[in-house]
Amino acid sequence: MRVIAVAIFTFPRFIHPFLMTSKPNNDDQMLALLRSAASFERGFRMLTSQYQERLYWHIRRLVLIHEDADDVLQNTFIKVYRNIHQFEGKSKLYTWLYRIATNEAITHLQQKSRNQSESFEDGASMAALRMTADSWFDGDEIQVKLQRAIAELPEKQRIVFNLRYYDEMPYEEMSAMLDTSVGALKASFHHAVKKIETLFRETD
Amino acid sequence: MNKHFSDDDDELSPLLRQLRQQPDGFKVPDDYFSQFQQNLEAKLAAERPASEAPLQVHSGGGLRRYRLLAAAAAVLLMLGAGWWAFRPQGTQTTLAQAERPELTPEDLENYLLEHAHEFETEQLVAVVPTEALHYTSEMETETPEPADPKTTKKKKSKQDLEVDELLKDLSDKELEELL
Numbered sequence: 001m002r003v004i005a006v007a008i009f010t011f012p013r014f015i016h017p018f019l020m021t022s023k024p025n026n027d028d029q030m031l032a033l034l035r036s037a038a039s040f041e042r043g044f045r046m047l048t049s050q051y052q053e054r055l056y057w058h059i060r061r062l063v064l065i066h067e068d069a070d071d072v073l074q075n076t077f078i079k080v081y082r083n084i085h086q087f088e089g090k091s092k093l094y095t096w097l098y099r100i101a102t103n104e105a106i107t108h109l110q111q112k113s114r115n116q117s118e119s120f121e122d123g124a125s126m127a128a129l130r131m132t133a134d135s136w137f138d139g140d141e142i143q144v145k146l147q148r149a150i151a152e153l154p155e156k157q158r159i160v161f162n163l164r165y166y167d168e169m170p171y172e173e174m175s176a177m178l179d180t181s182v183g184a185l186k187a188s189f190h191h192a193v194k195k196i197e198t199l200f201r202e203t204d
Numbered sequence: 205m206n207k208h209f210s211d212d213d214d215e216l217s218p219l220l221r222q223l224r225q226q227p228d229g230f231k232v233p234d235d236y237f238s239q240f241q242q243n244l245e246a247k248l249a250a251e252r253p254a255s256e257a258p259l260q261v262h263s264g265g266g267l268r269r270y271r272l273l274a275a276a277a278a279v280l281l282m283l284g285a286g287w288w289a290f291r292p293q294g295t296q297t298t299l300a301q302a303e304r305p306e307l308t309p310e311d312l313e314n315y316l317l318e319h320a321h322e323f324e325t326e327q328l329v330a331v332v333p334t335e336a337l338h339y340t341s342e343m344e345t346e347t348p349e350p351a352d353p354k355t356t357k358k359k360k361s362k363q364d365l366e367v368d369e370l371l372k373d374l375s376d377k378e379l380e381e382l383l
Contacts, residue, residue: 045241048240048241048244049241052237052240052241053237056237060230066231066232066233073240074243074244074247077244078244078247078248078251081248136230136231137231138229138231139227139228142219142223143223143228143229144229146220147228147229165220165224166228189215190215193217193220196220197219197220200217
């Protein structure tokens with residue numbers, strides 16, 4: 001009987017390693033550490049280590065330049081450090097982190113646009129141009145074209161496209177993160193795809 | 205591929221689908237992620253005022269520690285005040301005696317003589333040994349007449365004796381008139 005129970009419990013792990021992922025437990029463990037002053041620093045180091053790469057790539061695809069992404073990522077974690085006590089657990093931890101990272105990236109792009117007296121989209125297009133000069137970008141011509149096309153999208157469509165196309169975030173989680181209905185998000189993604197493909201055809 | 209995304213695959217052109225499978229061209233310095241934690245901690249330390257350092261306000265622990273200390277101090281204060289208010293009387297007497305000049309038996313005797321009217325006779329008899337008493341003429345006059353054992357066993361005070369003397373001189377008729 002015990003053997004059967006163990007087999008039932010462990011079998012799904014062999015079928016799909018993500019079926020019984022330990023991530024939720026990791027989040028709970030981190031949050032427990034973050035609630036205590038004595039273990040706060042350890043919990044924060046765990047959180048940073050767990051999410052720095054995912055958040056970096058999300059930010060990098062919005063701001064395009066490595067130095068900018070580094071600044072935004074640091075600001076994101078500083079915000080998390082100061083405001084983690086406000087996380088109520090109503091959403092998933094990574095959804096909350098993505099929201100902060102997205103806001104920080106948008107704020108960064110808006111500040112840059114203001115400094116150069118440009119619109120947000122113009123600022124993003126300029127960033128796409130500067131991206132080719134960034135030593136931490138070695139994409140080919142088609143990748144540059146794709147990034148320029150994405151950069152020309154309106155702010156919301158651009159965020160939705162990136163979250164869906166690169167991060168493969170489910171619409172339900174995106175909805176919680178962006179406070180937008182699933183239907184509206186699907187529509188945004190659909191319009192973004194059409195615009196990008198149109199831009200590709202125009203520049204061919 | 206994420207199962208959530210497969211629904212959207214039909215929307216993508218073959219080119220976009222193909223590009224998603226390829227590296228996007230973005231790179232990071234080799235040790236960027238291993239160094240990031242250190243850089244972040246340095247930035248946090250630089251931005252945090254020195255006075256904030258011991259207070260982990262975001263987690264509530266620092267303030268809780270100060271609240272506990274304040275509560276402990278308040279309890280100690282209350283215990284101290286309680287002990288002072290209800291401390292044993294013996295200690296108080298000892299302190300009072302230490303501050304008070306020493307009394308001689310003569311002082312006590314004089315006090316008792318001056319305040320004899322404030323004490324019951326039984327109290328005086330109990331406190332002052334008979335052989336230690338020095339009778340004065342005044343005291344002798346105050347000493348009551350030997351009491352008639354048939355009428356009363358109580359000793360009469362000076363005032364009662366004077367009333368008795370006055371009543372002796374009065375006839376019953378005069379007494380009735382007075383009353």
